[in-house]
Amino acid sequence: MDSFVRGLPKAELHLHIEGTLEPELLFELASRNAVGLPYRSIDELRAAYSFGDLQDFLDLYYEGAAVLQTEADFHEMTWAYLERAAADGVRRAEVFFDPQTHTDRGVPFEAVIGGINAALEDGERRLGISTGLIMCFLRHLTPAAAMESLEQGLAHREMLLGVGLDSSEVGNPPAGFADVFARAEAEDLHRVAHAGEEGPPAYVWQALDLLHAERIDHGVRAMEDDRLVNRLRRDEIPLTMCPLSNVALGVFDSLAEHPLKEALDAGLRVTVNSDDPAYFGGYVADNYTATAEALDLTREELVTLAANSIEASFLDDGAKRRLGADLEAYAAAATASEEASAG
Numbered sequence: 250m251d252s253f254v255r256g257l258p259k260a261e262l263h264l265h266i267e268g269t270l271e272p273e274l275l276f277e278l279a280s281r282n283a284v285g286l287p288y289r290s291i292d293e294l295r296a297a298y299s300f301g302d303l304q305d306f307l308d309l310y311y312e313g314a315a316v317l318q319t320e321a322d323f324h325e326m327t328w329a330y331l332e333r334a335a336a337d338g339v340r341r342a343e344v345f346f347d348p349q350t351h352t353d354r355g356v357p358f359e360a361v362i363g364g365i366n367a368a369l370e371d372g373e374r375r376l377g378i379s380t381g382l383i384m385c386f387l388r389h390l391t392p393a394a395a396m397e398s399l400e401q402g403l404a405h406r407e408m409l410l411g412v413g414l415d416s417s418e419v420g421n422p423p424a425g426f427a428d429v430f431a432r433a434e435a436e437d438l439h440r441v442a443h444a445g446e447e448g449p450p451a452y453v454w455q456a457l458d459l460l461h462a463e464r465i466d467h468g469v470r471a472m473e474d475d476r477l478v479n480r481l482r483r484d485e486i487p488l489t490m491c492p493l494s495n496v497a498l499g500v501f502d503s504l505a506e507h508p509l510k511e512a513l514d515a516g517l518r519v520t521v522n523s524d525d526p527a528y529f530g531g532y533v534a535d536n537y538t539a540t541a542e543a544l545d546l547t548r549e550e551l552v553t554l555a556a557n558s559i560e561a562s563f564l565d566d567g568a569k570r571r572l573g574a575d576l577e578a579y580a581a582a583a584t585a586s587e588e589a590s591a592g
Contacts, residue, residue, distance in 0.1 A: 253583055254537040254551060258575045260341035260558035261334060261522050261533045263466050263489035265385075265415070266323075266365060267314050267347060268525025269330040278316040278325075286316075298528055303447055303498050304417055306528060314350050323364025331372035331380075333526075337534035340572055341562050343381045344369065345413055349390060349398050358401045366408045381410030381563060383441060386429060388414050388421040395429045403436060410563055411439030413466065414456075418448040423455040423462075430460040439563050441466055441489075446500060450474035457486065464489055464561060469500060472508045472515075482516045487561030491524035492540045493531045504543030513550060520558040552580045 272291040279286050288294040300306040317323060327344070334342055344365070351361045362382070369380040384402045386395035402409055412433040414426055423442055430440050442456040446467035453471050456462040457480070468488035471477045481488065492507050494500075501507050512519045521540060526532045531539065541551055559572050 250541060251534070251538050253548065254541070255336065255338050255534045256579060256583070257338050257537070257551065257555045258340045258559075258572055258579055259338050259533070259555040260343070260520075260562045260564075260572075261339045262343050262464065262487070262520055262558060262561055263345070263491055263522035263524055264330070264342060264533075265345045265347065265525050266327055266330060267317070267350065268310065268529075269333075269527050270313055270317075270326055271329065271527045274326060274329060275313050275316055278318070278322050282316060282318040282322070284316045284318070287312075298497075298530075300498050300528075303419075306498055306525070307417060310525065310528065311350060314347075315354065317351060317361075318356060320360040320364035320367075323361055324368045325364075327365045327368035328371060331368065331376055331378055333532050335372075335376045335378055337532055339378060339533060340575070341379045341381075341559070341564060341568075342369075342372075343383055343410060343562060345383050345385045345415065347385050347387060347415065348401065349387045349394065352398070352401070359405075362402070362405050362408055366405075379564065379568065382408055383411045383413050383439070384409055385413040385415045386426060387416040388423075388426065388443075389417040392425050392429055395426055396432065399429055399432060406436065409438060411441060413440075414442040414444075414460070415466070416443075418443060418446055418452065422448070422452055423460050427459040430462075434461055439463055443467055445470040446495070447498075450477050453477055457484075462486075463563075467491065467495070469495060469508055469512075472511055478512075478515055478517065481518075485518055487518040487520055487557065488512060489520050489522050489561070491522050491529075491536065492543075493526075493536050494524035494529045497529040504540055507540065507544065509540060510544040510546065510550075513553065518557050518561055519554065520561050521554050522558075548580075548583070552576065 372378045441464040442462040443466040444452040444456040464487045
């Protein structure tokens with residue numbers, strides 16, 4: 250199963266690049282940039298990766314991001330993710346970054362986006378991974394701050410695929426960011442939003458109706474609202490689910506309780522992603538494999554999830570067809586090989 254999953258040509262659509270900062274690199278950058286850490290060792294830091302909820306994680310996430318200081322730091326972190334993604338069969342990565350996390354502590358916007366974008370270009374050239382960069386706004390900060398960040402991003406419009414909304418969900422509904430997303434839409438940027446992770450289904454409705462979100466990140470609580478499920482199915486709105494993340498943050502007690510299969514059976518365009526893999530115990534192939542085992546997914550369902558990821562991406566139609574054909578060929582070859590072995 251693990252080998253089959255890692256070979257599946259797939260897209261990853263819900264990945265926070267700062268959430269790929271592994272403890273080893275975090276300590277290396279802290280030393281390089283003379284940033285003090287409250288942890289004496291890598292093991293002690295890893296031991297802190299026990300979260301009661303989203304806010305517990307975010308506190309540690311922002312603390313760890315403080316070691317990122319230079320364009321080279323952002324490049325190194327992004328490249329490390331791309332190498333892991335390539336080994337997991339990722340052929341398309343649409344990567345989130347949180348510029349406000351860095352600019353608010355004095356790191357130039359240009360250093361952040363420049364380092365990440367240069368690594369993404371290296372990934373396309375050296376690893377064959379098609380990429381896009383999505384700038385997220387921190388919803389615990391003000392809409393005015395988000396608009397300021399958007400204006401900074403528009404100075405580098407050629408590097409941006411879209412915008413997103415993340416950070417602490419409960420008490421920070423999407424509605425407050427409608428003007429920011431309208432400005433992004435006017436600039437022909439794609440729109441995605443975290444909604445329905447810890448927040449209620451109403452937040453998903455707001456993301457769709459007020460932000461004009463083309464994808465919903467997480468969206469697991471949408472399953473509580475039958476009318477919303479019908480809307481998501483009718484409009485073919487993708488859900489970028491992150492199973493290991495949801496368990497790590499206490500959204501569900503176990504993967505066996507995760508609604509991914511329920512959503513898949515309901516005809517929703519569900520995708521599997523890793524969210525913040527350095528903190529949540531696995532990259533995208535680990536999420537596929539662990540979820541398949543917990544929910545007893547078939548190989549056909551895994552292929553459907555990979556196909557959904559391609560269709561849910563912001564690739565053009567021609568690129569989707571080519572990548573989809575690669576997936577079909579891989580699945581057919583795997584089935585033929587299995588049948589030959591059985592015979």
